[in-house]
Amino acid sequence: MLEVYDNRRKRKIIVFLSDDIPGVLMNKKLVTELNEELEQLKEQNLLWNPKTLNGPSCAKPTVDGKNVVMLCSNNYLGLANHPALKKAAIEAVEKYGVGSGSVRPIAGTMDLHIKLEETIAKFKHAEASLYYNTGFTANSGAIPALLRPGDAVISDELNHGSIIDGVRLTKADRYIYKHKDMGDLETRLKEVKEKNPNRIVIITDGVFSMDGDIAPLDKIVELAEQYEAVTYVDDAHGDGVLGDHGRGIVSHFKVEGRVDFDMGTFSKAFGTMGGHISTSKTAKEFLLNKSRTWLLTGSHGPATVAASIASLELLMQSDALVKNLWKNTNYYKKRLIELGFDTGESETPITPVMTYDSGKARKLSIRLFEEGIYALPIVYPMVAKEKARIRTMITAEHTIEELDLAIEKIEMIGKELKLI
Ligand SMILES: *Cc1c(COP(=O)(O)O)cnc(C)c1O
Numbered sequence: 001m002l003e004v005y006d007n008r009r010k011r012k013i014i015v016f017l018s019d020d021i022p023g024v025l026m027n028k029k030l031v032t033e034l035n036e037e038l039e040q041l042k043e044q045n046l047l048w049n050p051k052t053l054n055g056p057s058c059a060k061p062t063v064d065g066k067n068v069v070m071l072c073s074n075n076y077l078g079l080a081n082h083p084a085l086k087k088a089a090i091e092a093v094e095k096y097g098v099g100s101g102s103v104r105p106i107a108g109t110m111d112l113h114i115k116l117e118e119t120i121a122k123f124k125h126a127e128a129s130l131y132y133n134t135g136f137t138a139n140s141g142a143i144p145a146l147l148r149p150g151d152a153v154i155s156d157e158l159n160h161g162s163i164i165d166g167v168r169l170t171k172a173d174r175y176i177y178k179h180k181d182m183g184d185l186e187t188r189l190k191e192v193k194e195k196n197p198n199r200i201v202i203i204t205d206g207v208f209s210m211d212g213d214i215a216p217l218d219k220i221v222e223l224a225e226q227y228e229a230v231t232y233v234d235d236a237h238g239d240g241v242l243g244d245h246g247r248g249i250v251s252h253f254k255v256e257g258r259v260d261f262d263m264g265t266f267s268k269a270f271g272t273m274g275g276h277i278s279t280s281k282t283a284k285e286f287l288l289n290k291s292r293t294w295l296l297t298g299s300h301g302p303a304t305v306a307a308s309i310a311s312l313e314l315l316m317q318s319d320a321l322v323k324n325l326w327k328n329t330n331y332y333k334k335r336l337i338e339l340g341f342d343t344g345e346s347e348t349p350i351t352p353v354m355t356y357d358s359g360k361a362r363k364l365s366i367r368l369f370e371e372g373i374y375a376l377p378i379v380y381p382m383v384a385k386e387k388a389r390i391r392t393m394i395t396a397e398h399t400i401e402e403l404d405l406a407i408e409k410i411e412m413i414g415k416e417l418k419l420i
Contacts, residue, residue, distance in 0.1 A: 045362070045379065046333075050072060056081035059397040063374055066149050069374040069402045071392040076349055077240050077321040078397030079271025084314055085307040092306030100299040104288070108299035108416065116309050117276075123312045124247060126278035130287055131305075132294055135236050135265030136162040138275030141293030142261070143203070143232070144287070147172035149258055152197040154188050154229070156180065156215065163203055173197065182219045187229040195394050199230065206235035206249035206264075207242070210383050210391065212350025214242070218253040225258070234259040239349060240269025245319040252387045266304075270311045273304050325396040328403060332394050340420040344389065351409060352378070352389040353419075360417050361388040365418070371409040 005012055007016055040046045040058040057080045061070050078187040079085055092112065102108035113131060120129035132138040143166030146412070151172040155163060158179045175192060178184040185202070187324075193202055202224055204215045217233060224231045235248040243251025246269060250262050260283070266274040270405055277287065288294055315322070329349040336343055342354040361377035368375055379388045391411075394403070414420045 008219055020197070040206045045358070046381075048063040051374070055371065058403055059395055059399070061100070066369075068369065068372045068374040069398070069406050071373060071394075071406060072394070073393060074237070075271060075397070076269035076286065076325055076393070077246070078269065078395055078396050079240075079269065079311050081316070082271060082314070083091055084146050084310075085271055085310045087210075088310035089303035089307040092302035096306075098301035098303065099301050102299070103295065103297060105295055107283055110299075110302065110305070111131075112309070113299060113301055114304045116274075116305050119278050119309050119312045121278060123245075123316060124250070124260070124262060124278040126262065128281045129278040129283040130284045132277070132291070132295070133273035133297055134273065135234070135259045135267060135275035136165075137293035137297065138263050138265075139163050139166040139234060141166070141291030142263070142277055142287050143167055143201075144291075145290035146170035146201060146232075146261075147199070147228075148196060151199040151201065152195070153201045153203060154185065154192065155202075157394045158208050158210070159203060159205050160209065160234060160236065167203070172201075180213070180216055182216060182223065185220065186223055189223060189229065193227060199233055200227065201230045202281075203232045204234070205236035205237075206233050207348050207350065209237055210378060211344050211352060212237075212346035214238070214249065214347050218255055218258070221255045221258045228374060230260045231258075233259055233263065235262060235264040237348065239264040239266075240315065241325065246315050246322040261366065266308045266311070266331075267340035270308060271312075272308045272311060274300055274308055298400070319399050321396045325394070328396060329394045330390075331400070332398075332403050332407065335403075336410065339407070339411050339414070341410070341414060342363075344387075351392045351393040351394060353392055353414075354387070354389045355417070355419055356386055356388055358385070358388040360419065361390055364413055364417060364419075365390050367413045368409055371413070373406050 051064045054065060057073055059070055060067060096110060100108040100110060117129045117131050139162035147170035150173040152168055152175060153170060153172050154175040154177055155167055156179055157176045175188045179186045202220060202221060207214055221231055233249060239247040240246035241251050248264060250256055250259050250412050260279060262278040263278055266272040298341050333343055333351055344352040346352060355364055356381040361379050365375055365377040375390045377391045378391045
């Protein structure tokens with residue numbers, strides 16, 4: 001990165017891709033254009049400059065060389081650095097090596113991958129489960145496979161980007177309903193029915209990642225049954241968090257057997273990596289034959305797969321971590337609310353601390369990091385302009401002392417910024 005004086009703008013700008021590094025051959029016009037776009041992102045405060053972890057992801061990691069309380073990781077249960085998962089990964093490496101050697105359909109299916117899929121199905125009380133490399137590729141592969149021209153898809157307006165991309169890849173008719181608004185969903189269903197599509201698929205996030213609110217899946221399922229629609233839920237933030245032993249939103253609302261596609265990820269509460277979809281045997285067979293993101297990408301190596309099996313086995317044996325997650329979450333939220341903070345729509349460990357003003361959200365995040373607390377600002381366009389906040393996320397691993405320290409610093413800086 002270089003700071004240079006821009007004659008046209010009459011001020012200094014940052015140049016990200018300098019063409020003075022020997023050996024970097026790039027089309028000059030492209031470099032100029034990329035710089036222009038980066039500059040625009042910077043002007044809108046949308047430029048990422050990721051911080052670096054200097055060790056494991058945990059409740060009190062070292063980030064950019066500084067020991068901080070982590071409040072922005074999805075490692076809800078602390079499994080990313082759990083001894084049982086590490087042991088499983090190490091043993092798998094000894095026995096199977098580090099790579100799978102191929103894509104799943106050719107030579108990249110080890111007995112470990114089969115065991116993982118069986119374990120997911122057992123955990124989810126499903127007939128069958130399919131494992132993808134990530135949650136993103138599960139959505140971007142399965143959704144276009146399920147929707148053909150003449151079908152219709154109805155999606156919550158706040159669904160995750162991977163669902164949006166999956167939907168963009170279909171040739172089906174697309175409809176959006178207002179966030180969690182069942183009246184609006186029914187209006188869309190009626191509108192769609194009039195066009196007599198072959199297949200209607202309703203897609204929703206289980207837990208919405210910006211506000212931490214929960215989709216009314218019980219009502220969605222009822223409407224789907226009434227209008228003969230297929231249901232697809234993305235439970236990335238509900239896996240390991242909601243339901244009996246962390247079985248997710250389907251268990252939370254007791255709608256087991258009534259949701260067609262129960263999709264989720266290992267990259268959050270389960271502590272590892274990989275997407276999964278639980279469904280019927282037939283739908284699994286169909287998806288693995290039709291999802292390009294399953295067919296055309298190398299499969300995960302043994303360490304990740306074995307650790308993922310271990311994470312589900314651990315959860316099936318004991319719900320202690322899930323209980324602790326909720327104990328910590330309830331304690332933290334109660335204290336913040338008592339101090340006068342607004343935690344928005346949150347119903348889960350995702351706890352926004354509303355600042356409304358985007359400048360204050362940024363300032364709060366920067367000041368917190370200085371004080372040893374790591375939480376990120378969430379501002380427009382990730383949320384509406386007047387709904388800026390920092391998003392804090394609680395885990396089972398946090399000690400009461402760590403939570404108290406976080407609360408103390410949020411209170412102190414909250415007062416500096418006149419939030420309370
Ligand atoms: C994180 C997330 C994903 C992506 O999962 P990965 O396994 O990390 O690719 C998909 N959907 C939702 C709702 C998410 O929050």
